[in-house]
Amino acid sequence: MENSILRYSLVERVMHWIAAVTYCYVLLTGLAFYSPHLYWIAMVLGGAPTSRFWHPWIAVTFFGVLLWMLRTWAADMRITSVDRAWGKQMKRYIENDDEALPPIDRFNLGQKYFFWAMLFAGFVLLVSGTVLWIPEKLPWSLRDVRYIAVLLHVSSALLTIGAFIIHVYMGTAMVRGGFTSIIRGEVSPAWAKMHHRLWYQRVAGK
Amino acid sequence: MPGNLRVQAISGHSGAAPGSGAQRQERVAKLIDTTTCIGCKACEVACLEWNDLPFRETAFDNTYQTMPQTAWNYWNLIKFNEHTAADGSFHWLMRKDQCMHCADPGCLAACPADNAIVQYQNGIVDFQQEYCIGCQYCVTGCPFNIPRFNPATKKMFKCTLCTDRVSQGLEPACIKACPTGCLHFGTKEDMTALAQTRAQQLRQHTAHTNAGVYDPAGVGGTSVIYVLHDIANPEAYGGLPANPRVPWAVRLWKGPLKWLGNVAMIGGLIGVTLHYLRFGPKKVEEHGK
Numbered sequence: 001m002e003n004s005i006l007r008y009s010l011v012e013r014v015m016h017w018i019a020a021v022t023y024c025y026v027l028l029t030g031l032a033f034y035s036p037h038l039y040w041i042a043m044v045l046g047g048a049p050t051s052r053f054w055h056p057w058i059a060v061t062f063f064g065v066l067l068w069m070l071r072t073w074a075a076d077m078r079i080t081s082v083d084r085a086w087g088k089q090m091k092r093y094i095e096n097d098d099e100a101l102p103p104i105d106r107f108n109l110g111q112k113y114f115f116w117a118m119l120f121a122g123f124v125l126l127v128s129g130t131v132l133w134i135p136e137k138l139p140w141s142l143r144d145v146r147y148i149a150v151l152l153h154v155s156s157a158l159l160t161i162g163a164f165i166i167h168v169y170m171g172t173a174m175v176r177g178g179f180t181s182i183i184r185g186e187v188s189p190a191w192a193k194m195h196h197r198l199w200y201q202r203v204a205g206k
Numbered sequence: 207m208p209g210n211l212r213v214q215a216i217s218g219h220s221g222a223a224p225g226s227g228a229q230r231q232e233r234v235a236k237l238i239d240t241t242t243c244i245g246c247k248a249c250e251v252a253c254l255e256w257n258d259l260p261f262r263e264t265a266f267d268n269t270y271q272t273m274p275q276t277a278w279n280y281w282n283l284i285k286f287n288e289h290t291a292a293d294g295s296f297h298w299l300m301r302k303d304q305c306m307h308c309a310d311p312g313c314l315a316a317c318p319a320d321n322a323i324v325q326y327q328n329g330i331v332d333f334q335q336e337y338c339i340g341c342q343y344c345v346t347g348c349p350f351n352i353p354r355f356n357p358a359t360k361k362m363f364k365c366t367l368c369t370d371r372v373s374q375g376l377e378p379a380c381i382k383a384c385p386t387g388c389l390h391f392g393t394k395e396d397m398t399a400l401a402q403t404r405a406q407q408l409r410q411h412t413a414h415t416n417a418g419v420y421d422p423a424g425v426g427g428t429s430v431i432y433v434l435h436d437i438a439n440p441e442a443y444g445g446l447p448a449n450p451r452v453p454w455a456v457r458l459w460k461g462p463l464k465w466l467g468n469v470a471m472i473g474g475l476i477g478v479t480l481h482y483l484r485f486g487p488k489k490v491e492e493h494g495k
Contacts (some may be wrong), residue, residue, distance in 0.1 A: 042339075048339040049338075049360060052340055052360075135342050137474075146346040150343075150459050154459055155463070162470060165475060175486060
């Protein structure tokens with residue numbers, strides 16, 4: 001693309017897609033264990049015992065990528081006063097009335113919420129999932145920990161699913177150019193100016 | 207399905223259990239009279255023999271307890287307890303510990319694998335290892351600490367109440383081996399009557415004035431019932447729970463949480479679709495081109 005700006009480096013894109021693939025695997029196998037009506041998903045993915053074996057290992061990989069993302073994007077994901085001002089007008093963003101919004105940096109408040117929600121829920125899923133992984137190792141006297149773990153695991157998984165639905169919708173259908181940016185890494189100057197003006201001014205030097 | 211047993215409920219299944227309600231079968235029960243148990247462990251040996259399981263290493267803990275708890279290949283264990291009653295008298299309490307075959311089984315409620323846990327019309331709750339996925343949710347669902355995991359095969363195991371024998375009109379192996387007659391097997395109705403008679407006999411003719419029958423209502427009754435010297439203190443018998451129930455967390459998880467989750471997920475998909483129909487995509491106008 002002519003005059004295009006690098007939005008995501010190759011490393012960032014690889015990181016994103018490892019997270020995407022591992023999350024989708026954990027999501028689908030998790031849904032199979034969640035409801036008898038979705039148990040067929042496990043059959044498609046190689047059988048339920050196989051799904052049960054790989055679900056925790058792939059989940060640990062996913063959480064590892066979340067930590068990698070944290071290291072890479074910690075500065076970009078910090079919520080600033082600019083974001084709070086933007087957040088007050090989020091309704092305009094939802095209604096595609098973008099002209100009226102204050103300019104923002106590399107990520108908008110929604111993207112930042114998404115990141116922190118996945119990181120936080122991912123941590124809760126990791127801890128509760130460890131209990132579900134090896135419940136027999138817990139002594140009988142600590143069985144309350146198992147009960148809390150199943151509830152936390154399902155609740156936080158549902159939280160990530162909600163966030164994931166919005167993320168995929170916005171990244172593919174709603175924000176045109178967004179999907180290309182996470183595949184090829186590039187956006188047009190006009191795209192950068194419209195969605196992330198402060199970031200555009202920073203990277204374009206104007 | 208072994209022999210002529212009829213299915214009542216199966217785990218992780220969408221829709222009605224095939225074959226349920228086709229025939230009515232008598233509920234069966236195992237009666238364990240702890241007041242005549244001598245702790246000889248013949249039932250343990252009979253269980254291993256019939257089910258072709260190896261004997262396990264014992265762990266000496268200064269009592270007659272052979273090992274701390276049941277294992278994936280040791281389904282039946284005498285729990286031995288040295289108990290001092292409130293009046294200062296000393297008792298050896300012996301209780302045959304195994305799956306209780308609940309009418310409302312927590313393992314089955316928690317299990318996500320289609321057909322891995324089956325409840326038969328006669329009350330037997332049985333694990334079907336060929337369908338088990340090794341997730342161990344049944345460990346969380348069981349209020350009696352019974353299902354055990356085999357790490358080598360990643361399958362769960364427990365007492366089958368000898369489905370293979372019962373379906374052929376035989377009593378379970380443990381019953382057959384008991385030398386004192388403290389174990390009985392028959393219909394739930396007959397065993398309950400026998401247990402009540404025995405408890406009344408104990409109350410009227412012995413010092414065990416608080417003797418009673420353990421058939422916990424919290425799990426809908428069980429197909430293994432006990433006569434205890436002191437019905438008020440089942441915990442003394444190697445941790446028999448006073449009021450077992452399917453854990454509230456399992457009920458919440460498999461009930462309201464699932465429905466709320468389903469509504470939220472479908473609602474989310476409908477929501478983003480409606481957003482697209484109402485507002486459409488964000489397009490960038492390429493100025494100066």
